[in-house]
Amino acid sequence: MPTVFKRITTLICLALFALAPFRAATAQQGQRLNLIRDAEIESTVRTFTIPIWKAAGLDPNGVEIMLVQDGSLNAFVAGGQRIFINTGLIMRTERPNQLIGVMAHESGHIAGGHLARMHEELRSLSTLQILETLLAGGAMAGGALGGAASGGAAGHGGGTARPMAPGSLMSFLKYTQTQESAADQAAISYLQRTGQSPKGTVEFLRYMQREEKLAINRRDPYLTTHPLTPERIAAFEQAADRSPYKDTPDTPQFLNLHQRMVAKLYGFVAPEAAMQRYSEADRSLPARYARAIALYRKGNLGSALLTIDGLLKEHPNDPYFHELRGQMLYENGRAAESLASYRKAVQLAPAAAIIKIDFARALLDVNNPDNDREAVRNLEHAMQQESGSFELWRLMASGYSKLNNPGMTSLARAEMASLRGQRSEAQTHAEAASRQLQAGTPAWQRAQDLKAYINSRPRK
Secondary structure, X not given: OOOOOOOOOOOOOEOOOOOOOOOOOOOOOOOOOEEEOOHHHHHHHXXXXXXXXXXXXXXXXXXXXXXXXXXXXXXXXXXXXXXXXEHHHHHHOOOHHHHXXXXXXXXXXXXXXXXXXXXXXXXXXXXXXXXXXXXXXXXXXXXXXXXXXXXXXXXXXXXXXXXXXXXXXXXXHOOOHHHHHHHHHHHHHHHHHXXXXXXXXXHHHHHHHHHHHHOHXXXXXXXXXXXXXXXXXXXXXXXXXXXXXXXXXXXXHHHHHHHHHHHHHHHHHOHHHHHHHOOOOOOOHHHHHHHHHHHHHOOOHHHHHHHHHHHHXXXXXOHHHHHXXXXXXXXXXXXXXXXXXXXXXXXXXXXOHHHHHHHHHHHHHOOOHHHHHHXXXXXXXXXXXXXXXXXXXXXHHHHHHHOOOHHHHHHHHHHHHHHOOOHHHHHHXXXXXXXXXXXXXXXXXXXXXXXXXXXXXXXX
């Protein structure tokens, strides 16, 4: 999973979806979960959810999908229109309609303005700062942090956002059953408007109910305020009985996308389980995809390449297979060999900014001036979608430095510091960029805008 499962930052789970996690949570600092990126999975979730967002009156371009590498069953909304969803929840869905029901509920929280009580300071922070603020605050709701991930965060330098006052943070974390019910009713409405069945949500709620009963002695404190009540399940059952779309099946396209997504997650998150779940006897595309990833994750690069090459022979224009091949080679110290695969992936999926960032990383590692220029070009294109990516600006700074462009290097470093909440450092680099860049150019204007933004932020 290209860029996927690269450690980005740490976070504390803040659950809004009342299908609450079933493992007991402990509010301890130092426990970490990974926020991960993957072009294919994010695209799949968005494809499933865009009709829901439109039905909810939300601009699909304004909603962000955040993947959390955690095995617990959880999804939540934070920081405005950001929906966080655990990999464990996705992997447990058996068909697209179940996941769509979860996303419809989360979209109901956004459309219903249920984050209106959030502190204005937190609303204005970047995703990275939100996560660090929550971590620094040492508070958690519905966490189920089961198994802290090892290792640090990529690009995770010094400095953290100042935590909110405990009272403000707890106010942010508390959501009432009334809001949960409202989000459920909104979800039912969105499913109706988009011609989709509520049955998938019923199925998943019942699955969650069984898990809750199994964990009765390890009851998550979050369930005291967000219980999985029979009334909520009944509401979806009644909606399903009334719906003319009750028996509407998942489309073949959605089923294919869902199967690939789940297989990919198994391969990356649980390679041993993937090898058991997707046996050699299973020659389906998702099964071979999962095995290719699992083999690579287990260190068997030769077999992994043979498997992905077999898939590419049958599907030469699949960008995500090329992307995976590039990642396999790059992460095994073969950056130069990975370039052809990454370049093909970028050509086949020109709108996938995440792939461009990975391609740029590999290009910069080869240490060739032509590659450095190509890397910067790809990063400049990716910036249109990923301007809030710390990793993008880190690579930008590296690329411009290699090209001996001090003005753009300073600007990139200013962006990095701003994303990390390092106001003084951001100001210093933005001032340097203003002096080094030609006045009136777009880059110079960006430096002015950044300085103005920094100066407009309330001092802590």
